[in-house]
Amino acid sequence: MSAGYQHYYVPHQSHWPIVGAAALFLMGYGAAHWVNDDLIGPILLAVGFGLLLLMLFGWFSNVIDESMSGLYSEQMDHSFRQGMSWFIFSEIMFFGAFFGALFYARMISVPWLDGAGDNAMTAQVLWPDFEAIWPLIKTPSGLETHAMPWEGIPLINTIILLVSSITLQFAHMGIEQQKPAQLGFFLMLTIILGICFLALQGYEYVHAYEELGLRLDSGVYGNTFFLLTGFHGLHVTLGAIFLTVIFLRIAVKGHFTAEKHFGFQAAAWYWHFVDVVWLNLFVFVYVL
Known part of the structure; x- marks a missing residue:
């Protein structure tokens, strides 16, 4: 056995993936x-969203308990980083299909349809x-x-998300320093900006x-x-949930340190990705 070997923790079987699949269905x-x-549509959608929140809460709780119990090694930390990177890549492909x-x-x-070429x-x-x-x-x-014009709510929402990326970066500096x-303060401000974005998008849909x-x-x-805008709004909602969980872990439990805060x-990676997607949406859906 080499001196650099570290025990790799293998989680127990979990029921949360099938719960998440049922929620998405x-x-x-x-x-x-x-x-x-169909009148049953909103009911099923609400039940699915509630089940998704339950899955996120339960799965987050399991991962947090494992991490705070000291079960994770440096190898596991690398696995989490690779997993999050591939997850964001899959999201890029997801939005790429709709932009395509x-x-x-x-x-x-x-x-x-206008008769271009030989048509x-x-x-x-x-x-x-x-x-x-x-x-x-x-x-x-x-x-x-x-x-839908780009002035007004779309422009305001663009500014809101750009500012939220800046406030999140200040929060990141706060944990590192x-x-x-x-x-x-800046993490809570980021969450509030995300909620404002969602509220304005809801008003835009009604309009x-x-x-x-x-x-x-x-x-x-x-x-x-x-x-495009609806799925982006869903991702903003998930991002706000992620940041809220992180805020509670910091404010209530004091889980993170300057050295360990993946x-x-x-x-933060997810939130910045959502912001970049919105910038492309604003340009190609609203402006051009």
């Missing part, structure tokens, strides 16, 4: 029924009065909507539905708008 199934005006759909619609489908006759058959403009505010059925007051006529059934523009770092 209920959320997806409920959302699909809600979109189709948006770019395909704008750069290929829209010109094709002039096909375009006349499919949609004779089609105009190649983006966003598409009119569907083949004649349903018209209005585009062993300044608990700075850490607690889109009631005043702009922008809905999920408003053609490809409505589809891509709500899918839980904080993992939440």
Whole structure:
């Protein structure tokens, strides 16, 4: 046995993954029924979200207990870092698929419907009065909507998330420099900014539905708008939950030190990733 060998802790079997899978299934199934005006949709979605919160709380508790019991070695710490890195990479691929759909619609489908290339006759058959403009505010059925402007709430939310990245960095500096007051203040401020973002996005959705006529059934523009911004809002919600858990661990339990605080770092990585995704959303969904 080499001198550098460290015991690698293998966790016990856990029921939390299947609970998380059931939660995601209920959320997806409920959302699909809600979109189709089925009354059971919102109920299933709420149950799924509640189950997801239960899973996060329970799984976090298990990991925290294992960490504070001294079961983790340096090898386990590397595993956590690799796991979080791959998780964020999977999220990049997730959003990449939706951005790919948006770019395909704008750069290929829209010109094709306008008769680009050798499709002039096909375009006349499919949609004779089609105009190649983006966003598409009119569907083949004649349903018209209005585009969401980038000024106002989208711009305010962009500023909020940019500021939240700065406040989170100050919180990170606070834990590294062993300044608990700075850490607690800026971490709480980051959480508050995230909640403000979600509240404003909710108001934006109400405005889109009631005043702009922008809905999920408003053609490809409505589809891509709500899918991209909606899934991003879900990620902001999860990020705010992560940061809240970290705040409670710091304020109530005093778990982290300047030398050992990967839980904080993992939440910070995730939050900065969410901010970068929003910047791309703001440019390609709202501005261009």
